[in-house]
Amino acid sequence: MRIIRTGAAPVGVVLALALAGCSSLAANGGGGSDAAIDELSIVVPAGPGGGWDLTGRSMQADMQEEGLVGTATVTNVDGAGGTVGLANIANATDPNTLLVMGLVMVGAVETNESQARIEDTTPIARLTEEQEVIVVPAESPYETIDDLVEDIKENGKDVSITGGSAGGTDHILAGMLLQAAGMPSEHIVNNLNYIAYSGGGESLAALLGNNVSAGISGVSEYAEQVQAGELRALAVSGEERVDALPDTPTLTEAGYDVVLTNWRGVVAPGTIDEAEKEALTAAVTELAESDAWQATLEEKDWDDAFLPGDEFDTYLDENIAEIQVVLRDIGLVR
Structure with a gap:
C-alpha cells in the first residue's frame, strides 16, 4: 500500500475557557486593531511539543506578526488522538476559532470509533505536509x-x-x-x-x-x-531523502514499498456560516502567502501543501475514505 502525500467521549465544557471571550467577526477589526479578525482562538488537540502544537504556535506568531489578527491565543486540549478537541469544536458557536488537525486525526476518528467526525466541521485549509x-x-x-x-x-x-x-x-x-x-x-x-x-x-x-x-x-x-x-x-517515509537528514535512506530505498507523508491543516466549527468561513479562509490564505510563514516552512522543514476551502473539503473526503481502507488492511480497524 502506498499513500503519497496523505500526514474519548465528548466533553462539552473542555473548550469553554478557550472559546470564552473571543469576539465575533469584525468587518474592520475591533478594539483598535486593523485586522479583519480581532481575536482568534487556535485550539491544539494534543499536548505540547508535537507537530500540531508546533503548527498552532507558528500560526499564532506569524498571523500576529503579519497583522492578520489582532491577537491569537493557543490552547492545548489533548486526548484520544485529537477527538476530544474535535468533539467540542464541531458545534462551537464562536466563528473565530480554528482547530489544528491532520492525518493523525483522520486515523484516530476511525480507531477510536469517535462519535464526532471531521465531516462535522468546516474545512478551512490544508497547510503543510512532512x-x-x-x-x-x-x-x-x-x-x-x-x-x-x-x-x-x-x-x-x-x-x-x-x-x-x-x-x-x-x-x-x-x-x-x-x-x-x-x-x-x-x-x-x-x-x-x-x-x-x-x-x-x-x-x-x-x-x-x-x-x-x-x-x-x-x-x-x-x-x-x-x-x-x-x-x-x-x-x-517520503519519496526522496530530506535535507535535514541527508544520510537517512527512504523506506523505498531500503526495500519497503511504503511512501507516507503526514499533512496538517485547520478546520473551524461546523456551525459557522458562509461569510464567516470565507473570512477565516481569507486570513489563512494570507498567512500561507506571507513571508513569515514561508520562513517558518523553511525553518521547520515542512513542505508547503496549501489547499484552501472547498478544495480542502474535497481532499478530506477522499483522504478519509483512503485511510479507512488502509486501517482495515493493516488490522487496526475491522
Missing part, C-alpha cells in the same frame, strides 16, 4: 531498518515502538512497514507493540530515556536529536 522518520536511541543495536523489522518478526511485542496517538500517522506507518515486510494483518495486530503518546515531547523523552526500542514521528520533531547524536535515524 515526512515521517523512524529512529532509535543512539546506543541501540539496530543499525538499519531491516534490523528493527527482523527483531519485531522474531520477538514480537518485546520490541516497542513509540509515537503519536493510536491510529494516527505514526501508528499507520508502523503497520504499513510490517505489512510491506510480509507480515499478515492478524500478525501485525498480535506483534506490534505500539506505545502512543499525545505529545511529541513525551515520545522523545521515552526514547532518550531508553524506555522504548524505537520511535516514529515527523522529521521536525526528531531531527535535532538525530543531528546531535542522541538518536539514530533508520529511514524516512
Whole structure:
C-alpha cells in the first residue's frame, strides 16, 4: 500500500475557557486593531511539543506578526488522538476559532470509533505536509531498518515502538512497514507493540530515556536529536531523502514499498456560516502567502501543501475514505 502525500467521549465544557471571550467577526477589526479578525482562538488537540502544537504556535506568531489578527491565543486540549478537541469544536458557536488537525486525526476518528467526525466541521485549509522518520536511541543495536523489522518478526511485542496517538500517522506507518515486510494483518495486530503518546515531547523523552526500542514521528520533531547524536535515524517515509537528514535512506530505498507523508491543516466549527468561513479562509490564505510563514516552512522543514476551502473539503473526503481502507488492511480497524 502506498499513500503519497496523505500526514474519548465528548466533553462539552473542555473548550469553554478557550472559546470564552473571543469576539465575533469584525468587518474592520475591533478594539483598535486593523485586522479583519480581532481575536482568534487556535485550539491544539494534543499536548505540547508535537507537530500540531508546533503548527498552532507558528500560526499564532506569524498571523500576529503579519497583522492578520489582532491577537491569537493557543490552547492545548489533548486526548484520544485529537477527538476530544474535535468533539467540542464541531458545534462551537464562536466563528473565530480554528482547530489544528491532520492525518493523525483522520486515523484516530476511525480507531477510536469517535462519535464526532471531521465531516462535522468546516474545512478551512490544508497547510503543510512532512515526512515521517523512524529512529532509535543512539546506543541501540539496530543499525538499519531491516534490523528493527527482523527483531519485531522474531520477538514480537518485546520490541516497542513509540509515537503519536493510536491510529494516527505514526501508528499507520508502523503497520504499513510490517505489512510491506510480509507480515499478515492478524500478525501485525498480535506483534506490534505500539506505545502512543499525545505529545511529541513525551515520545522523545521515552526514547532518550531508553524506555522504548524505537520511535516514529515527523522529521521536525526528531531531527535535532538525530543531528546531535542522541538518536539514530533508520529511514524516512517520503519519496526522496530530506535535507535535514541527508544520510537517512527512504523506506523505498531500503526495500519497503511504503511512501507516507503526514499533512496538517485547520478546520473551524461546523456551525459557522458562509461569510464567516470565507473570512477565516481569507486570513489563512494570507498567512500561507506571507513571508513569515514561508520562513517558518523553511525553518521547520515542512513542505508547503496549501489547499484552501472547498478544495480542502474535497481532499478530506477522499483522504478519509483512503485511510479507512488502509486501517482495515493493516488490522487496526475491522
